Amino acid sequence: MSSSSSSPVSSKTTIVSKETDPNHVLSIAQFFKSLTLPDPSLDDYTSHDSFSVLLQGNIKALSVERGRISCSVVVTPSLANFYNGLHGGVVASIAERVSMACVKTVVSEDKPLFLGELSISYLSAAPVLSEVLVEGSVVRSGRNLSVVNVEFKMKETMKVTYLARATFYHSLISKL
Template sequence: MMGMQNRYNTLHGGVVATIAETMALACVKSVAGDKDFFLGEMATTFLSATRVNEEVEVDGCIKRHGRNVIVTSVEFRKKKTRQLVYSGRGIYHSMPVASL
């Protein structure tokens, strides 16, 4: 796991944000069908730290699925205690259809 931890031997914030975005994108792809979309906003909240060797469960879900907007939520919990340690929220927008 070299490179995934910071100098405090906890999971690096960039790794958390990357996992949150990847999970959110998987959720969006599961409901977007053949529509193209883009990420409008991504927010990650760091509530606590986790050691690199701790097991963390990541759950993602769709909070809102409208005609042009999809909102996702991602939660990271310590597997042993179920403590919420990180959370993420993504807002995705449908690509406008070009008219020529």
């Protein structure tokens, strides 16, 4: 079935199986449309690196030690996905920032770092208005790389919601 004025699919190149219920296609099309609607509550976050500003107000450091960092994150509507849980991209961003901060507590400041790998397991959703404890710890740090584990737990129940593992490579500074 190709798109026509009565079709719920917006693209003329979209192909829909004849066995698919048109109501199901309509609900999927509406779902995708709702994801692309502008959200006026995010108008303050349209500048360069505005995601940092968006996260800053929601992350509070609890403790910083050599190789370990703990912080708290409140899941606000601006950090939520369509299903009112903490957005996966926000989880990834927090995991990257916490793991980078952990590495910086054990690696010399003159060594530039770059994120080589970031693996995340999404185990359970953290709902809007909940508080999540984020704990990062350096698992291994050597001459050329560092590995960090990051756990996200619901503050109220201590249930693990997300797990992340980041590998950072240490770039040597050229002596030219």
